[in-house]
Amino acid sequence: MFIDGLTNADSTPTLRAAIGFAAGRQKLIAHNIANLSTPNFRPADVSVNEFRSQLRDAIDARRKQWGSHRGELKLSKTRQVEQKADGSLLLSPQESGRGVLFHDRNDRDLERTMQDLAENVAFFRVASDLLKTRNDMLNAAIRERV
């Protein structure tokens, strides 16, 4: 369809996947923070590095198939991230087990969690700013034609 060419052009699908990932991860981090004092709770998160390499592979595959400027972005399924039919991402977080176990058997790590929170917000902001720039360009192009 013609409209697909607009929504799938250039970096749009990559940015969309990045925004979906950051939005989903934000909820996981919020969940970890909400359960800072819950006994036996083990914080669970998804790995940014894994997602990054997954995204890189998908971009390479898309380039090979369609050239760099168009086409759908298909993320391969990993144990943490799965792309659903509508393009949204299903995150399956893994328990980290990297921190010291407290006496209530919770291995919270507040500083790292807050760092993850700040990084994730910055990541979301960058991706959505770039997507907004693309949308603005699209708007400008449409306006010139009409």
Next chain:
Amino acid sequence: MYGGLDIAVSGMVAQRVRLNTIAANIANSSATRDADGNVNPYRRKFTVFMPGDPNAKNEMGRELGVHVKDILEDQAPPRKVWDPDHPDAQPEGSADAGYVYYPNFNSTMEQINALEAQRAYEANVASADAMKSLVAQALRLIS
């Protein structure tokens, strides 16, 4: 994405309940009688948290987040203070005659717990702030 705000709010609510029970413990630290006026020292109360929030507005919020599962009473024995002239002292002939039973309250522990609850509350506020900025940022896309 609004579900994310539910998660942070559930954490704030849970920590506030925890702070309330700590406040109740401190307020009743010398209460030797119960609400009915009988000689029965106050017992320290504490909260038990559990993941998931049944009161959240949407399904995702119910799955994630946290809630207070129970407020329990510490069953540790009361603190005994020798004070035979006190009206609530144990009567003659009982095992602890002349002793007054005070709540099993430990000021240091309550202070530390209050500090921890406050810090956890602040962490949840930061999380809510971050979520708000994400929502605001996403709304900019359609402007």
